[in-house]
Amino acid sequence: MVDYDAEAEAYDATRGGRPRAEAAARAVLGLLPPDTATLLDLGCGTGIVTTRLTRPGLRVFGLDASPGMARMAAGRGVPVALASAAALPLPDARVDAVSAVWLLHLLRDPGAVAAVVAEAGRVLRPGGVFITTVDKDAGHDVGSDVDEVLAPHRWAGASDEAGAVTAYAAAAGLRPSGRARFRGHGQGRTPSAVAAGVLAGRYASLLDPHGTGPTATEALAARLRALPAPDTPRGEPTYDLRAFTRI
Template sequence: MLDYEKEAGDYDALRGGEARAEAAARAVLGLTPGGAGRLLDVACGTGIVTRRLAAARPRLRVTGVDLTPAMVGMAAARLPGAVVRADSRRLPFPDAAFDAVTSIWLLHLLDDPEDVRTVVAECARVLRPGGVYVTTVDKAAAHDVGSDIDAVLADRPRRPAADAAATVTEHAVRHGLRPAGETVFRGTGQGRSPRSAIADLRRGWFTVLPPGGPRTEEFAARLARLPDQDRPRADPSFRVCAFRRPAAV
């Protein structure tokens, strides 16, 4: 996994910046009830999406939580007094405290399947009856846009998708939530070029290919032979799913 303490300063610029954040926030809010009073953004990172959630609905009280100190510092600068440092597996909030809970680009990072189950359980625990949990799923698959870069990388080693939609749905249902819709949004500015894909390989973004390893360098050499080294291929489209806790009878 990447060192997000080191990545924090460049994180937004390398992942689509404000354009992607706007698209993500719009997708999340489209699945969030208009009357929600409190929203928790789990693993809020730099707060670039969290800030937009708060700005779009001034009556919505938004709280961000993240584990990495550098990320928390950046998020807190964007949302003063509204960001908490905590582990998403042990959220420091009482049961049924929020009308909506979001986790955008979190579940795919968790190596241990038990951690995925635990995070979904915690998000469900702090959700009020009638509230919704909104999360991204199948993130790695979104980057396969059928380009020549994807063809080169097709036979790379992969780990099972921790955020597979079926898996996340199974966990959500186990903890009392029900599917409540989904949407997609475009990852503007995240279309890979061969040169940027090589940089991603060497930065460790392909988690099963360690930087500097022989297989990593083999894929880098194959990518270096592609044409149009600096031309971005198509942007990915990210899938977002919502799950609702049934209202109390």
């Protein structure tokens, strides 16, 4: 898995940078009710999206479990707390909105995802909204030769699968209330880069969480590198964003 403290300074440059962050922020803002006054951004990372969640009358706060990421966000002027999204340092019914962009797919344990969604529901005021990306990894390489190679190795029950997240939201008193999609600029991946990511363990929903062993992982990487034009990026991903309102 990614060491977020070690990668904090280089993270944005390898994840689409400003164009991707702007697309994500626009999509989140489009799902916020017009009277939203406070927004908590979970897993805010470097704050590159958080700083773009701006509109008149909206106060935005960040939270991340990585000290390196939190320092980057604070350096961008984000008021940020260092804490787990599964144990929010807030009382009940305190904020108008909670966002979680590219967070849930990192939590392989369904119980951990349910805990994060439950905490979001707990700190939301009645009528408040929880906004999260779902099916993150499935948005990459759709219909490409890379997708054909990876598809048999994706484990069923990815932690951010839309149906599962919707069920966790219902258990937390949240009902579906909106959806948006946005483009992941600068995220078209080459087979060579995907192979390197597989070997580095960067694909949280790719393999069974119990693993298939280093030999199988190396064989998968070799098949990716053997694809035609291994250094040519495939298409840009499209991300799926869902909104849930506190009943």
